[in-house]
Amino acid sequence: MLGSLPLVSIPPEDEALRPAVRAFLKDALKGRPRDVLARSWVGLDADFSRKLAAKGWVGITFPEEYGGGGRSPYARFVLVEELLNAGAPVYAHWIADRQSGPLILKYGTDAQKDFYLPKICKGEAFFCIGMSEPTAGSDLASVRTRAVKTDNGWLLNGQKIWTSGANISQYMVALVRTSGEPEDRNKGLSQIIIDMSLPGIDVRPIKDMSGDSHFNEVFFDDVVLAEDALVGTEGQGWQQVTSELAFERSGPERIYSSIQLLDGWLDYLKSRPVISEASTVLIGKFATHLAVLRAMSLAITDQLTKGLSPATEAALVKDMGTEVEQAIPTLIADALASEPDAPVPDELLRTLEYVTLMSPTFSLRGGTREILRGIIARGLGLR
Amino acid sequence: MEQMMTDDLLANAFERLLQTHCTPAHVREIENGASPDSLWEEIEQSGFADALISEDKGGADLALRDVFPLVLLCGRYALPVPMAETMVARAAYAAAGQEAPKGPILWSDDIPFETPEVRRSTGALVAAGLLVGALERAFEITVEFANDRTQFGRPIGKFQAVQQLLSIMAEQTFAAKMAAEIGFASDGWMPDPLLAALAKSRTSDAAALVSAHAHAVHGAIGATEEYDLQLFTRRIQQGRTAFGSETYWNRLIGETVIASDEEGVLDNIRQSLSA
Ligand SMILES: Cc1cc2nc3c(=O)[nH]c(=O)nc-3n(C[C@H](O)[C@H](O)[C@H](O)COP(=O)(O)OP(=O)(O)OC[C@H]3O[C@@H](n4cnc5c(N)ncnc54)[C@H](O)[C@@H]3O)c2cc1C
Numbered sequence: 001m002l003g004s005l006p007l008v009s010i011p012p013e014d015e016a017l018r019p020a021v022r023a024f025l026k027d028a029l030k031g032r033p034r035d036v037l038a039r040s041w042v043g044l045d046a047d048f049s050r051k052l053a054a055k056g057w058v059g060i061t062f063p064e065e066y067g068g069g070g071r072s073p074y075a076r077f078v079l080v081e082e083l084l085n086a087g088a089p090v091y092a093h094w095i096a097d098r099q100s101g102p103l104i105l106k107y108g109t110d111a112q113k114d115f116y117l118p119k120i121c122k123g124e125a126f127f128c129i130g131m132s133e134p135t136a137g138s139d140l141a142s143v144r145t146r147a148v149k150t151d152n153g154w155l156l157n158g159q160k161i162w163t164s165g166a167n168i169s170q171y172m173v174a175l176v177r178t179s180g181e182p183e184d185r186n187k188g189l190s191q192i193i194i195d196m197s198l199p200g201i202d203v204r205p206i207k208d209m210s211g212d213s214h215f216n217e218v219f220f221d222d223v224v225l226a227e228d229a230l231v232g233t234e235g236q237g238w239q240q241v242t243s244e245l246a247f248e249r250s251g252p253e254r255i256y257s258s259i260q261l262l263d264g265w266l267d268y269l270k271s272r273p274v275i276s277e278a279s280t281v282l283i284g285k286f287a288t289h290l291a292v293l294r295a296m297s298l299a300i301t302d303q304l305t306k307g308l309s310p311a312t313e314a315a316l317v318k319d320m321g322t323e324v325e326q327a328i329p330t331l332i333a334d335a336l337a338s339e340p341d342a343p344v345p346d347e348l349l350r351t352l353e354y355v356t357l358m359s360p361t362f363s364l365r366g367g368t369r370e371i372l373r374g375i376i377a378r379g380l381g382l383r
Numbered sequence: 384m385e386q387m388m389t390d391d392l393l394a395n396a397f398e399r400l401l402q403t404h405c406t407p408a409h410v411r412e413i414e415n416g417a418s419p420d421s422l423w424e425e426i427e428q429s430g431f432a433d434a435l436i437s438e439d440k441g442g443a444d445l446a447l448r449d450v451f452p453l454v455l456l457c458g459r460y461a462l463p464v465p466m467a468e469t470m471v472a473r474a475a476y477a478a479a480g481q482e483a484p485k486g487p488i489l490w491s492d493d494i495p496f497e498t499p500e501v502r503r504s505t506g507a508l509v510a511a512g513l514l515v516g517a518l519e520r521a522f523e524i525t526v527e528f529a530n531d532r533t534q535f536g537r538p539i540g541k542f543q544a545v546q547q548l549l550s551i552m553a554e555q556t557f558a559a560k561m562a563a564e565i566g567f568a569s570d571g572w573m574p575d576p577l578l579a580a581l582a583k584s585r586t587s588d589a590a591a592l593v594s595a596h597a598h599a600v601h602g603a604i605g606a607t608e609e610y611d612l613q614l615f616t617r618r619i620q621q622g623r624t625a626f627g628s629e630t631y632w633n634r635l636i637g638e639t640v641i642a643s644d645e646e647g648v649l650d651n652i653r654q655s656l657s658a
Contacts, residue, residue, distance in 0.1 A: 004557070007564045007658055047477030085649045256649075265645040270641060281630050288584045289649055291656035292562045298559070316554045376553055377546035380526055 005313060006300035011318035014074040021079055024055060025086040035350035039262040041253070042214040042358075043089025044168050046126070053123030058093045061102055073304040077252055077297075084256040091214065093167050098251065100127035100173050101246050103191070107232030115194070116171070130160040130174030130194070130218060131241065138371050141186040141238060143153040145220065147178045147229075151323070154178075154192065156200075164365075165369040166203045167218040169196055178230075189237035191228045199223070203352070210357045248366055249314040252297045254321035255290060257362050258328035261355045262286055264348045265332050272342075279335050289324045293317060303325050312379025315372045322363040329356040388448045393445075394452035397431055401460040406425035407611050413463040423464050423487055432487075435474035435572040440475075447574060451512060455560075458516020458622075461614040465489055467509050475505075482495040501576060507626035508566045508579035511586040514622035516555045518586070518593050521615040525552060525597045532602075535568055539600070548596045555589035562586055570656035577639060577655050584632035590623035 027032045029037065036043075052058055061076050062068025062309060069075065083090050101120045102114055114129030119125035145158025156175065166172060172194040196203070198222040205213035232240045266283060267273050296317045303310045333352060336344055363369045379383050404425045413419045426432055436442030447491050454467045469488040476483035479495035488494065488510075490603030496502035526549060541546050564634025566574055574582075594616045598605045605612045623629075636656070645651045 003558050004564075005566055007561070009658065068449070078589065081649070085647065110467050229503055255479045257531050266640070266648060274643060277634065280637035281642060282637065283630070283648075284584065284633030285588075287636055287651060287656060288562075288581050288588075288633060288650060291581055292585050292651040293556050294560065294652060295617065295657065296563055313557070316550075319550075320554050320558060349605050370547070373547045373550035374543070376550035379551060380549060382526070382529065382546050382549065383542040 002328060003308070005296070005303065007295060007301075008298055008302040009076050010078060010298065011072075013074060013369060014078055015227065017075055017078045018082060019072075021057065021082040022086070024052075025088055029086055030062075031086060032087070033347050033350070033352050034260045034264045035085025035347060036081040038258075038351050040084055040087045040090060040260075040352050041094075041211065041257060042091055042208075043087075044091045044165055044166065045089035046092045046123075046168060048089050049093035049126070050123035052088075053093065053121060056121075058123055059117065059121035062101055062105065062117055062121060065138050066113060067121035068117065073301045077301045079257070081252050084253060085259055087260050092126050092168060093120075093123055094172075095129055095169075096125060098253075099129065099244050099248055100171070100193075103173060103240065104193075104231060106243075107240055109228070112228065112231060113194075125171055126165065126169040128163050128165045128169040128171045128172045128196075129168075130163050132162045133159060134161050138368055140175070140241070141189070142182050142293050143175055143177060143189065144182050147190070147192055147225065147292045149178070150224075153227045154218045154225040156192070156194065156225055159310075160207075160218040160220075162215045163203075163218050166196065166218050166274065167205050167213070171233065172218070173197055175241055178234055178237075186238035186324045187377075188235055188291050189241075190234050191231050191237045192221070192225065193230065193231050193238050194220075194225065198225070208358070208361075210354055218237040240312075243309060245367065246309045246311040247313055249311075249318045249372075252294065255293045255297060255325070257322075257325040258359070259356050261332060261348075261351050264351050268345060268348050276335075276339070278338065282331055282335055284379075286324065286328060289320075293321050293324065296332060298320075312376055315367075315375040315379070318366070319363075319369055319376070322369070325362045326359045329359050391452075393434075393449070394456060397429070397453050397456055397483055400425060400429055400431075401456060405460045406460050407461070407614060410461050410463050419464045420488075425463065427486075432469045433473060434654065436477045437575050440477055442473075447569040447572055448507075450496050451564060453497050454484055454509065454512035454567070455516040455519070455563075458513040458518075460519045461517065461520075461618055467513060468506075471505060471572065476525055478572065485507055501573070502575040503626055504579040505574060505582075507583035507632070508563075508574045510622050510625040511559075511563045511566055511579070513580040514586045514619060515556075515560050516590060517615045517618045517622060520564070521593060521597045521612060521619060522549075522552045522556045523613070524612055525549065525600050528605075531598055545600055548600055552593050552596050554642060559586040559589040559593075565656075565658045577636065578658060580632040580635050581656055583626060584629045584636065587623045587632070589630040590619045594619045 012078050056141055057079055060069035060079055061073060062073045064070040104116050116125055131140055133143050147154040147156045163258055174192055175189055177193055178190040179189055200221045202219040206215050206216045259281050269279055300314055404422050409449055432485055433442040434445045438444045457467045465487050468490050472488040472494045473483045476495050481495055489508050530538050532539050562585030563582045566578045597612060597616060601612060604610050640651045643651055645654055
């Protein structure tokens, strides 16, 4: 059944990283209004990511021999928490730091590690993830994009969609079919690294409903890839992706998507002559839920430091985390509009509007709520 | 590691006692008017109720964090005597230099605490721990039932709609346990009042949903006196409101956050809502 994870706290040497990160961010993000900061996750800012890399804060957990920080997952927790809490535009380096780098470390050849990891740590290689396709969303095993073996490499054809950051990334890690048919499901899938500058690749940005463009359609038309584009083992793509997704679900990133709105609202409340009881209770509720989520997220980080991958617990924390992230705009909108005549600052309203528009996606990206609950059910032994 | 070992040994010994002397049948008998005296006598002899008082006063000198597993077990076994309350109350009397009344102690204004607020938050934490034990047991009973009960030719746990209810129960139970653990993370016998508030708020918040889903998955059998689920869901409902519901404690936490000089919610969490 469901175990429990022990309560842990951040070791002092990792906590010690916080003031330096905070000071750097205070300076780097000076003057940005909250509605811009709220875009943190989908904020693509190559300059910012390179500045962060120059501080040694991209690839902080990678081994030092590759230019990484050689630090523990706790150090990454502190760093990521500060970045997201401050609303830093993290997306450019996000995927390389969180998923692609660790994937290459785990499954890559020595040559691949030597080539990609130092570039990632310097902020010179941004990665995107090519998993979803028009006909393969939750049913990821049904991907159709295909890499066919040639004499000296692979020939790639097909299409990806919703690929965040494809428009600014140098590389994509794609899940593709290398043998068999879509009906073979998770057999015959592999992960390949695609150099996005190759001929035959067409990237078309998709506008989201707030007007931003962060995700893209990507078309592959007879793209010629070298042999070493394959990462890991041919045919083992499904197993590799599953462990990669456990990584992506286990960080603190599933708690803070609405934090700019929450902090903006808290500032507003503090400026009011009277605060309604309902609003006071609501602040308490959000603080309580986030505090417990943070403790759970730390407990998962502790498992990672021990080399474990608590997939069920990570799914559970992600699902509850996105629920709170979505409750924040819904309930703050209600609280503000419960006093329709009170003046509300423009910046707060713009932040509310943006977070409200984007909040449905919080429980889609990285696996939908229903899919996560299926993972939990499997962890409970029900399926 | 050593600490974990002793915690485990302690909890195992207490669980063996409960397995023998606090069966669901005996819980029902006591609820229906049978004397709880012999059950209490077993607990008294075992010494668990003195766990929080110092060794020179005949106790085990344990801290609140050490007895968290014991409080959970009281909830898991629907223990119908106030063992967890007595354990804490005896520590309060000892700390005040007063003689504790003999036998089980029901929570009351007589227990010496510095302020009524501290009395309430300490009581709330005990209630939160008991609540989590009951939530865990209700969840387990429900998963077992979903695996056993067959409809339409398969166990109902194979239906996705039922799986989603169970997943939500798992989430809420997991979060409630983490919250209670934060509240109990004290090296003394008294909790940090704000962490006790957090524990009671989050466990109460989980209670209604877990109870509702447990009953939903069970169908009619879950609503019977004879089936054990009610022993736990009744306690979940009582525990939710005991010493203040989630709104009561959220108000207190909200007031603290609003009054604090910390800039944002994260710093409030780091400074005053973390163990
Ligand atoms: C902001 C954003 C960024 C993204 N970035 C990336 C990216 O960088 N790379 C990438 O590859 N993908 C990305 N995605 C795509 C994301 O992974 C998919 O949206 C997600 O996997 C769901 O797929 P779908 O949108 O096709 O929905 P569908 O799979 O069609 O799902 C629609 C609905 O059906 C439900 N459903 C589907 N199957 C089941 C089932 N078996 N049981 C119960 N319910 C089911 C879903 O839960 C959902 O409610 C991104 C998405 C968003 C919103």
